[in-house]
Structures are given as C-alpha cells and as structure tokens.
Amino acid sequence: MQCPSQIDSSKENIPAVNLKITEDYKITLQEISRNFPETINHYDRGYIRISPNFIEERTKIIEYLDKTEKEYVLSEAPTDRSIKIAIKGVPPDHSKEKISQELESLNLKVLRINHLRNFRLKIFHPPIVLVEVAKTPNVDDIFKINKVNLPKVTIEAYRKEQRATMCFNCSDFYHSARNCKRRPRYIICNGTRETRHCEIKTIIENPTCINCNEKGHLASWRGCPKFPLIKTNKGPTYAQKLKPNLKMREKTKAITKINPVLQAKPEDFSKFEGNLNALKIINDALNRFPNLIEISEKIKLAKTVLEIVNLLLQICVNSP
Helix, strand or coil, X not given: CCCHHHHHHHCCCCCCEEEECCCCHHHHHHHHHHHCCCCEEEEECCEEEEECCCHHHHHHHHHHHHHCCCCEEECCCHHHXXXXXXXXXXXXXXXXHHHHHHHHCCCCCEEEEEEEEECCCCEEEEEEEEEEECXXXXXXXXXXXXXXXXXXXXXXXXXXXXXXXXXXXXXXXXXXXXXXXCCCCCCCCCCCCCHHHCCCCCCCCCCXXXXXXXXXXXXXXXXXXXCCCCCCCCCCCHHHHHHHHHHHHHHHHHHHHHCCCCCCCHHHHHHHHHHHHHHHHHHHHHXXXXXXXXXXXXXXXXXXXXXXXXXXXXXXXXCC
C-alpha cells in the first residue's frame, strides 16, 4: 500500500486548462466530466481550473473547447516556462535581429527580444535588452556569455516588478498572451483585436476602463478597483519594527491617564509624623521597663484588682 504523497510524486504533472466562467460554463463542465470523469475542477480567480490526469485527456479537452468556441487559458508546465534575461551594455544602435542571431548561433532558442524603453520619456533605457529564451538543456550557458556582437556585456536574470501579469490579447490578468485562447480585447477601445495590433496610437482623453467600466483611466492603471494587488514577502521596515514599542508606550500612557497616582495631602504628613512619635515613645518605654510586655501578659490573666496592683508595682521595682 502506498501513501498519497508517494502516489502524487509518481504521477505525471499535466498542465491545467482554465475555463473562463460564462453563463453556460456549467454545461461545458458537465460534458467534460461525462467524457473524462477523473478530471478535477477548482475555482481560481474567475476561471474553472480543469486538471486532467493524462496528456491525451488534456488534448481532447482543448479540442472540445475549440470546437464549441469556448474561452480558456492554458497553464504551463514548469519545464515549458521560458526564462527572461537582461543584457546590459549593448549599444542602442544594435539591432535586436543581430543579437538574436548571435544567441541562436550558440544553440539558444530565442522566443522574444526587445529593447527596454521608457514610454513616458519616449527614450530607451540605459542600454538594456530583454531576451526571452526557451528552457533548453543548455540554457544556463547564456549567463557565461560576456560579449555580444563584440561589445562586452553583462547578462543577468530579469528581475520582474512585483505586479500581476497582464495579457496583451484579452487585457485580463495572471496569464500571458501566448497561453490565452480568449477573444481579443483592446485595452483602449474594447475592440476585438489585440492591444499590440491596434491602429490607435494617440492618447484618448477621458478613456473608459474595460474592466471596471469607470471613466478616466485604463485597465492597466494600478489605481483601478479591478487591478490585482500582489502581496510581497518583504521584511518589516525599521519604522514597522518600532510600531509594537510605540503601541506599548501609548497603552502605558492610556493606563496612566485612566488610573492616576493619588498625591498625599499635607494633613496626611502630620498624622504620619504623630504616629512615628508614638512608636518612638513606646520604644523608649520598652527599653526603660524590659519586663513591661511580660507583666502585661500576666495582667490579662489577673482576676482581682489586688493582683493587678501588685503586677504594676513589679514594673516599677524592676526598672533600672
């Protein structure tokens, strides 16, 4: 008998098919479950994540969705995901075609290549080229390259900004255009074409967001109510570390304000001074009459007045 973890580890990792939720998505799921009863379905951010058990099932599910003209997004297996790198030090006048040819001459499969550009200032960044390569067996050799078309360069892994990926095909989030099988949706005019292929190149005054339908911004604006927020696992800042101490100080001040310390009045000091004098007199009396405590205990047991008088006389007789 095998435990579940052993069974899962030996099972082939089949990428899921994410069906877009529409009015008739339940009928589509029923048909898929009838033909492939072992598939597992999960809800995930506006999609139904269909997980098949075999690659043949996945192929047939995709064929059925294409035949019925359903919208879906494909998940990628970790081994199929591309790698993005940044090449620093390439002169701006170097064409990306020449850079791509030189990388391909080293048996690297280039999927996409672009110069990083500042669209606000309409200039290129300091000479940086973003390259997306396929995950081939020799892909790690790209980090050993120190020259591209003669100039010396530095190659690093591309550190993507912490934000949700936006699809250039449907203008939705959390997936890329190469895996999107949804209908094209232009981010500016909501037209049925990809953003990259739209002919509108000018700025539109007071645009309408295609995701939240509010005016004044595009769907790519971070302030949009529909724009996803990505939580980062950054450590606390110095100010955040001080917050617990500040809260404790504020709590202490609040307690002090609610329960103030009572101050002594002048007459209380006079009473205290009188009590101290009384204790001093009693102490002097005990020093002068050492047998005072002993005789006072005997007086408690005396039955007649004569016995009490005799005991008092003993105090005076035995005094120094």
